[in-house]
Amino acid sequence: MKLATYKDGSRDGQLVVVSRDLATAHYATGIATRLQQVLDDWSFLSSQLQDLYDELNAGRARHAFPFDPAQCMAPLPRAYQWADGSAYLNHVELVRKARNAEVPQSFYEDPLMYQGGSDDFIGPCDDVVVPSEDFGIDFEAEIAVVTGDIPMGCTPEQALEGIRLIMIANDVSLRNLIPAELAKGFGFFQSKPATAFGPVAVTLDELGDAWDHGRLNLVLQSTWNGRKVGMCDAGPEMTFHFGQLIAHIGKTRNIRAGSIVGSGTVSNKGVERDGRMEWPKGYSCIAEKRCIETIQDGAPKTGFMKYGDTIRIEMKNRAGQSIFGAIDQKIAPPGPPIATV
Incomplete structure (x- = not known):
């Protein structure tokens, strides 16, 4: 899967899942808000993010939006x-x-x-x-x-x-x-x-x-x-x-x-x-x-x-x-x- 962090005015931004072709993204809210959270609990949270990633790639993610690299912080x-x-x-x-x-x-x-x-x-x-x-x-x-x-x-x-x-x-x-x-x-x-x-x-x-x-x-x-x-x-x-x-x-x-x-x-x-x-x-x-x-x-x-x-x-x-x-x-x-x- 592909993960990014969007700018939101805070130090740590908002975690988003990004499609394989880098065309669309989806906030990971409800699973994790920060990438560090996922790294701290990888075995539990990464599988949930993978499910969202699969939905995004299949075009079934309900709240997907166009991915904009200019809105990214470092991951x-x-x-x-x-x-x-x-x-x-x-x-x-x-x-x-x-x-x-x-x-x-x-x-x-x-x-x-x-x-x-x-x-x-x-x-x-x-x-x-x-x-x-x-x-x-x-x-x-x-x-x-x-x-x-x-x-x-x-x-x-x-x-x-x-x-x-x-x-x-x-x-x-x-x-x-x-x-x-x-x-x-x-x-x-x-x-x-x-x-x-x-x-x-x-x-x-x-x-x-x-x-x-x-x-x-x-x-x-x-x-x-x-x-x-x-x-x-x-x-x-x-x-x-x-x-x-x-x-x-x-x-x-x-x-x-x-x-x-x-x-x-x-x-x-x-x-x-x-x-x-x-x-x-x-x-x-x-x-x-x-x-x-x-x-x-x-x-x-x-x-x-x-x-x-x-x-x-x-x-x-x-x-x-x-x-x-x-x-x-x-x-x-x-x-x-x-x-x-």
Whole structure:
């Protein structure tokens, strides 16, 4: 099934069930009003939502209405945890190669991960508000999963059983703030502002055989200012699958229902043509494009995003139908301060 959260003026919005073709929706009132409620009582409430989903797809839901992604918050507007990995080691290899550095062997054995802010996600069509263009604004096209309760010490196989939903994400990065933060030795903070998620979160059965043991074997598309810049395969080159990422979190802590785990930037290896490396599938973040340019030509030439720039991120099934709806955002400066009493 497919679930979304509609804006209603509150922090957590209203849960809606969305049809498979993303054409219609129905409020889940009477079953649950918030997605977190469903995650907390999945075995009981998800079956009721599935019944409503079946009715909606069959055209029998009495109070269905046209689905509007612009009315969506993030499917889970705030979460108990947002942990983002770096599961595509090609991305790390490119960054390291661009500065003539080796990738430590440990990176291939133990996932990189940071813990981001989870109190203020933004919706798929909300502006990405950044205080200054000088911060080096970048999009990052990713996949993310939402978990149920998973115990500390879980194996990767056990972790896979705890995945409830899957989404797409724009994990915005402020590249020019990153070096100084990493130099402190304590990780990202100001350089990772609010993350956006696609309009709907979907259960794994919606993905069919494209979901393969913790990897999603479909193409993630990125379109920057109307130009398609990335058509990256999300499955084959994912070094650590989602079960491994979740087990990494669970080594020393319990993972509670409503935790979101990200894949990191989806990235594909280049190919050699006439003695020169090329990346025909493009890129899922500008930083990677700049690394590619440095490797090819000695220096980056693509700038970061400016106010008014747009980014669209979407994933389609093998029949060409959008699965999660599209993240479709504009970069914007802050508005006037909100008056307080």
